[in-house]
Amino acid sequence: MKRAFLLEMTIFRDYARQLVGLGLLVSLCIGLGMQTPLAMPATLTCMFFMMSAMGLAAYDQLNHWELFRLTLPLSRRDVVLGRYAAIVTFGLLGMAVGLVAALAATAVVSAVGLPGEVGEAFAFDPGMLSVMAVVTCFTLLIGAVVASVVTPLYFRLGQTRATQILPTVIVLLFVVPVVVLGNSGMLDGGIPGMELVSAALEALDTPTGMVVGCVVLIALSSVALAISAAISLKLYERREL
Amino acid sequence: MSGSLIEARGLAKHYSAFSLEGVDLTVNEGEVVGFIGQNGAGKSTTIKALLGLFPTDGGASSVLGVPSDELSRASGAATKEQVGVVFDAISLPEHLKVADVGRIYQRTYATWDAHRFGRLVDEFGLDTKKTVKSLSRGMGMKLSLACALAHDARLLILDEATAGLDPMARDEVLDLLRDFVAEPGRAILMSSHITSDLERIADRIVCIDAGRIVFDLPKDVITDEMGVARCRVADLEKIADAGVVPDAELRYLHHDYGIDVLVPDRFAFAENFPEIPVDRMTIDDYMTLTLKGGVR
Numbered sequence: 001m002k003r004a005f006l007l008e009m010t011i012f013r014d015y016a017r018q019l020v021g022l023g024l025l026v027s028l029c030i031g032l033g034m035q036t037p038l039a040m041p042a043t044l045t046c047m048f049f050m051m052s053a054m055g056l057a058a059y060d061q062l063n064h065w066e067l068f069r070l071t072l073p074l075s076r077r078d079v080v081l082g083r084y085a086a087i088v089t090f091g092l093l094g095m096a097v098g099l100v101a102a103l104a105a106t107a108v109v110s111a112v113g114l115p116g117e118v119g120e121a122f123a124f125d126p127g128m129l130s131v132m133a134v135v136t137c138f139t140l141l142i143g144a145v146v147a148s149v150v151t152p153l154y155f156r157l158g159q160t161r162a163t164q165i166l167p168t169v170i171v172l173l174f175v176v177p178v179v180v181l182g183n184s185g186m187l188d189g190g191i192p193g194m195e196l197v198s199a200a201l202e203a204l205d206t207p208t209g210m211v212v213g214c215v216v217l218i219a220l221s222s223v224a225l226a227i228s229a230a231i232s233l234k235l236y237e238r239r240e241l
Numbered sequence: 242m243s244g245s246l247i248e249a250r251g252l253a254k255h256y257s258a259f260s261l262e263g264v265d266l267t268v269n270e271g272e273v274v275g276f277i278g279q280n281g282a283g284k285s286t287t288i289k290a291l292l293g294l295f296p297t298d299g300g301a302s303s304v305l306g307v308p309s310d311e312l313s314r315a316s317g318a319a320t321k322e323q324v325g326v327v328f329d330a331i332s333l334p335e336h337l338k339v340a341d342v343g344r345i346y347q348r349t350y351a352t353w354d355a356h357r358f359g360r361l362v363d364e365f366g367l368d369t370k371k372t373v374k375s376l377s378r379g380m381g382m383k384l385s386l387a388c389a390l391a392h393d394a395r396l397l398i399l400d401e402a403t404a405g406l407d408p409m410a411r412d413e414v415l416d417l418l419r420d421f422v423a424e425p426g427r428a429i430l431m432s433s434h435i436t437s438d439l440e441r442i443a444d445r446i447v448c449i450d451a452g453r454i455v456f457d458l459p460k461d462v463i464t465d466e467m468g469v470a471r472c473r474v475a476d477l478e479k480i481a482d483a484g485v486v487p488d489a490e491l492r493y494l495h496h497d498y499g500i501d502v503l504v505p506d507r508f509a510f511a512e513n514f515p516e517i518p519v520d521r522m523t524i525d526d527y528m529t530l531t532l533k534g535g536v537r
Contacts, residue, residue: 006348010341011334059334063373068332071292071398072349075318240295 004074004082008056009089015055016090023047023094024101035121037106038132041098042139048094049143050150052087057154057162066158067241076236080155084229087147095136102132130210137217144221148228149173156235244270246305246396246428252290253299261286261452263300268396268430273422275439275460276432277528278449284432285329287449288400291430292326293317305396322352325389329401331381335374339367339384350392361387364413378405386414390421397421399431403438411435415442436524440464446524450532460524467522468507469530472500476517481537485513492534503530 027043060066069079109122153162153169203209247268254261261283268274278284290297291304293312302309304324311317333342339362347353362369365383367376376384382405389397397418403411415438422429433439439446439460446463448455470480472493477500481491492503504510507519 003349007345010345010348011337014336062334063330064328064332065334067289067294068326068328070294070313071321071324071326072346073318073321073351074349075315076313077315078318238296 001078001081004078005085008086037102038135040102041136044098045095046139046143049091049147052090053147057159061159080232137214141217141221145224148224152232155232249302251300254297268428272444273429273442275443275446282449283452323395325394325397327385327389327399327402333373340369352393354391358391397429463527468504468519469526470502470504470519491537492530494534
């Protein structure tokens, strides 16, 4: 698996560099637009998970690379696990870059002493760090879930065909349930366990709650990726290249 | 069979418009086997089946003693350390630089020889800063060959690997392949439409047509023993009546100026029919007479 992982890292390296630059710019714009540095690591974490899952799959079909890759001393299992390891690595890289960029932006704004709302929003506040951690972990979950949904499709159908049906899958998985639940009125208190969710959200206001929240979000992300990897292994094993 | 680096028996694969049917193929130690056939005859499909790139519908095959369907599994993947593969076009992501390709192989093959790769890159005139995308077809094939030759493989599987190379580069590559197979325990399976290359390097020629093996002969039998008799229509009857060539083996092909007749032993034929010119058989001639010729 290590070989397949290193292969993915080498192939994605140049694109990742471009993505860091682009991501920093986008996250800074979003941060300034939303007047909070919290948006910076959140944006980059989510963006890197999604872009690495999609970007790596895009290289598969160039020059029949996907087919040729299996003539190298790699198993299909190596290829799948190497892909997930690369997605997680790039996702965490995005998170790290985002956190450093947010702190750097805060430090620069504090040092320069920007006036107005932006100066206030980006002023350093120790309490902001824990909120940033929770928000970043939440976007980690979003990015991981998206990567978990798209990656098995790429392994089963190839990038071209998967891209054609992905919008439909995304709508079915993420939009339809929200619309159905919204129209049914269940979101207004009809769903069993909503009190528990509300209590959990309230608990996030406490330091312990935040730590637990981060751990739970990271655990959920890991579970989503693990289930997705297991599905991908099954699907890719039978894929006719 | 001991000493077989590739062994396929009754290999079958069915698609809606094409099928491989009972393909038997053996590549023994020390051999260069030329794999020929028309476009779409099943050469690449056979090669991919041998490499375990898709499940087959029948038969069995092995590469270096490992069943082909194991090659993409954890149990057999390591065997591919000893196999160098070149497809008919460069099969690497196009944004990679030549130097990156070396890095990829270094990370993938435990036996990667970076010095040898560097030497081959120099010999082939490849610029390490150029991207795969910017390489011409010929240069791309040179890069693929450099990769296949730089990890101490025992077996090379080359699918149209000399396509796109200029004559001088082909000479150079054929020399490298000759050197490769001269080492004990090695062999090459080489599909090609450039049969002049195979005449220079192959020990055995296997021809596939419509998914079936049509012939599997030592190259010397074709090029050193066989011949093409350039006949008039009346000569064909004379040859048939003489019984020098059994009727079932008397293959011929009509063309504008006469008839070409396949002669199994051109020297014996020349003694029996000194008035009929007989030329040395080429692999192209033999394939054409076998695939397109009639049997009397």
